Amino acid sequence: MMPLVVSGFFYAASDSQRLAGKVAVITGGASGIGKATATEFIKNGAKVIIADIQDDLGHSVAAELGPDAAYTRCDVADEAQVAAAVGLAVKRHGHLDVFHNNAGIAGRLPGRRSPPPKISSKSTARDAQFQSINTLSNAELTIIGSGGPYDAENNAARSQRSSGLLHQFSTAANSQRLAGKVAVITGAASGIGKASAKEFIGNGAKVILADVQDDLGRAVAAELGPGATYTRCDVTDEAQVAAAVDLAVARHGALDVFYSNAGVLGSIAPAPLASLDLAEFDRVMAVNARAAVAAAKHAARAMVPRRSGCVLFTGSVSGVVGGTGPTSYGVSKAAVLGVVRAVAGELARHGVRANAVSPCGVATPLSMVQVLEAYPGMSFEELKNAMAASMEQMEAGPLIDPEDVARAAVFLASDEAKYINGHNLVVDGGFTVGKLLKIPKE
């Protein structure tokens, strides 16, 4: 499909069948965001049950969207109707993959003078509905997501995930979502940076791989083909960051994406805070945090005059949750998120976006090599399993792959994310949102 021009820039129409074979229920699907979501889902290959209370509108939207859409009346304030919408999806299509809990009402506008709500009064029925829609339907989601009558199904799904079946799902990572874009990716000789360079090129971008591992970087560029160019770039040296940007512009005419990904973990030797080595702290900050500022600065130099571009950073769950990495590393990654917040507003006024991707434990040299050095008796597999076990406490499943992070980066870099700015996209299977209490079950 031809790219469309919207507000002066290109975006690839999102019809890449990324939801092929999936079944979704979308509440509030007759209008607004719900309708737009149903449209995108169907374009991407899903079957959709549009669940709403606007029957005429819902039926006509379903008719408009064709045979993959069906309308059902579903007042989300009524548990039985939510259950029925789920039941309909399963009955009609055999399973349910996505429940998009989207229906909502605004309630009264603040500042409007109105009497306090009386739930029993006929005139305040909407207040009661407002309250119940925004609370009860969330409770429904937990029934679908974990526990309750769906436990057996969940257990089967969990065991599938742990056995690696997750990776058999199609992610259609070759949909040309970055067609025509030019990117610099730092730390691209290895791990997440290498996986990102591959995904970017698979999606139509040209990539400058910037790293300090010259032999590896050149070999990766050769492996990735003519869309890839390696350049030496020590991100602690501002002149080298500037040169990588200039190389992209000289070679390809412009820079659309600067992905500041290079990073170091620093010493993992357990040491009390009182003996923190500040020289080591400075070294980690120079690679992980100061270089992020240099990236934003020189990306802005190339992007602001064109009023277009995207700066991406690799953060970490260690920048979100304390104690999940060495102290210096955690501080440096929190600073990366600070850079996003500090620059996103200024850049937005010039048509440039800034976002971060924050992964949890990925088995790459950064996370494995030093740890293995510190625990010489441990095998690579044992360490990987130990990291995976840490993720299991949120039932996130096995360790994520570098490609899972890379695909999040592709999305943020693409024009599909044109309104996403100043965001930290955690790629952690839910690790940072909560912890299970260790209360014995018996």
Ligand SMILES: NC(=O)c1ccc[n+]([C@@H]2O[C@H](COP(=O)([O-])OP(=O)(O)OC[C@H]3O[C@@H](n4cnc5c(N)ncnc54)[C@H](O)[C@@H]3O)[C@@H](O)[C@H]2O)c1
């Ligand atoms: N692996 C994980 O568990 C994990 C989790 C969260 C965040 N991250 C972050 O992901 C990013 C990529 O790390 P990875 O896991 O792919 O590790 P990796 O070791 O495979 O890759 C890091 C790359 O950065 C490069 N690099 C280091 N110092 C550099 C410098 N001064 N200039 C230029 N390049 C330099 C290395 O040569 C290497 O190629 C890092 O920012 C890291 O902090 C990793």
